[in-house]
Amino acid sequence: MTINILYFGMLAEISQQAKESLSGKENMTVRDLKQQLCEKYPEMCERKFKVAVNQQIGDDTTIIPLSAEIALLPPFAGG
Amino acid sequence: MDKLHKPRKVFVSGAISPQFVADSIAKHQSKVDIGAHAIFLGQIRADEKTEGFVTGIEYSAYEEMAEQTFHEIREDAFSKFDLICMHIYHSIGVVPTGEISLFVFVSSAHRRTAFEASEYIVEQIKTKVPIFGKELIGPAGEYIWKENK
Numbered sequence: 001m002t003i004n005i006l007y008f009g010m011l012a013e014i015s016q017q018a019k020e021s022l023s024g025k026e027n028m029t030v031r032d033l034k035q036q037l038c039e040k041y042p043e044m045c046e047r048k049f050k051v052a053v054n055q056q057i058g059d060d061t062t063i064i065p066l067s068a069e070i071a072l073l074p075p076f077a078g079g
Numbered sequence: 080m081d082k083l084h085k086p087r088k089v090f091v092s093g094a095i096s097p098q099f100v101a102d103s104i105a106k107h108q109s110k111v112d113i114g115a116h117a118i119f120l121g122q123i124r125a126d127e128k129t130e131g132f133v134t135g136i137e138y139s140a141y142e143e144m145a146e147q148t149f150h151e152i153r154e155d156a157f158s159k160f161d162l163i164c165m166h167i168y169h170s171i172g173v174v175p176t177g178e179i180s181l182f183v184f185v186s187s188a189h190r191r192t193a194f195e196a197s198e199y200i201v202e203q204i205k206t207k208v209p210i211f212g213k214e215l216i217g218p219a220g221e222y223i224w225k226e227n228k
Contacts, residue, residue: 008141009211010224052209055144071141071209077225078169078210079121079181079201
């Protein structure tokens with residue numbers, strides 16, 4: 001399945017793009033996706049970030065549904 | 080009416096002007112059940128880094144999620160505190176040092192509710208809303224990604 005990923009802040013700098021589509025396996029978890037991203041962008045693994053699945057913060061066990069919008073969120077700095 | 084709690088636009092391009100804050104206060108003069116306003120203003124500090132002084136912050140956000148999160152924070156605060164009015168504005172884009180990037184404005188019948196709600200809302204914004212900031216340093220375009228403590 002296709003996973004649509006949005007990158008923000010320093011993570012967009014590492015991936016050198018604001019968004020991209022990757023192919024992933026069905027029922028993959030956030031942990032699986034992180035592993036896939038670490039292989040593609042080793043520098044990303046060294047960064048702290050949260051993963052939003054359809055605009056909800058997920059944890060490592062969150063299953064990524066079909067056509068989900070994934071966002072990689074570096075530490076928040078609002079205020 | 081504020082009690083319908085409609086989602087509101089929070090993001091403002093660039094700094095929030097003192098005039099905007101003043102106008103917001105003035106708009107509440109007709110609401111005579113209000114006895115207390117609490118206002119929190121976040122201002123950009125000229126922190127000193129090893130590369131030099133911070134000259135401003137460039138904010139970006141996952142805007143759709145951020146607007147939704149602001150809405151949830153508003154709903155949550157209305158349910159926790161006996162508020163008459165609540166307004167939240169946050170900058171997007173560049174805000175120079177000394178200028179305002181966050182404006183939280185709550186109104187209630189009595190002071191304690193307003194004090195407590197404003198603190199609660201600001202803390203929620205700091206930890207839950209996906210807003211990112213580049214601290215801009217010096218004239219050469221250097222920057223550091225900011226992280227809320």
